[in-house]
Amino acid sequence: MTSVIDLHDVSWRRQQENILSDINWHVEKGEHWAVLGLNGSGKTSLLNIVTGYSWPTAGQVRVLGQPFGKIDIRTLRKSIGWVSSSLQSRIKETELTEDIVVSGKYASIGLAFEEPAEADFEKAFRIMEQIRCGYLIGRTYQTCSQGERQKLLIARGLMASPDLLLLDESTSGLDFIAREELLSTIQKLTEQADAPTIIFVTHHIEEVLPAFSRTLLLREGSVFAKGSSETILTTDNLSRFYGMPVNVEWHRNRPWITLQD
């Protein structure tokens, strides 16, 4: 299986409005993508389609080689890790960090009736070390900073060894240092031999890490551009994308954007 996401002419309509229009998007195993767009451009709606929480009004969806409409989505979801900030509000403040991570195995948020084995905790500890939050073991969620909480959620998302990991605005609310630390953790994750395919949704151009060799630009529910990040994230393209003159400069394999004078 080399095709991870395959959207063919996908549209999603709500209340007489096209939220997503004619989306064609193909993600291959081994690629990591950044998805960029302004508020309301349809990024979360797109992830909802990929995870089967929304059903397209038109078009075909295939994820991890499985054609939607012919397979059990709940089974497929076990192979998809989804990290979004909406999870944060659902975690109990007194939950232990390692319990939050282990709960990813059950797609639950924290532990209640689940009975994880010793090996599950060993796996959770390994992932926490890999995501550079091993020092949080034994602490409660309420004692963790925003950056640490994001790392815990990513570790939780990895617990079921997903083939596809969706990171939705993972850096929101982080200061400059915590953000760079998290981005470096994500870059390192992509360098592991068994790394899942990562889809990284963001508003911020400069967060397109070297690992995100491909970018999808969404505007008003349509694909504005997609392909190699270096080809897509240029001064000309982004000035047209935002409808205002901007400058894009690449430093150390990352794009940086400023407004033109």
Ligand SMILES: Nc1ncnc2c1ncn2[C@@H]1O[C@H](COP(=O)(O)OP(=O)(O)OP(=O)(O)O)[C@@H](O)[C@H]1O
């Ligand atoms: N269930 C729904 N019913 C009607 N409109 C919806 C629904 N879900 C999303 N929308 C609308 O679709 C548009 C795209 O929303 P979406 O949340 O996908 O954008 P986004 O790019 O993720 O935005 P943000 O960056 O602000 O999170 C918005 O105008 C939103 O109001």
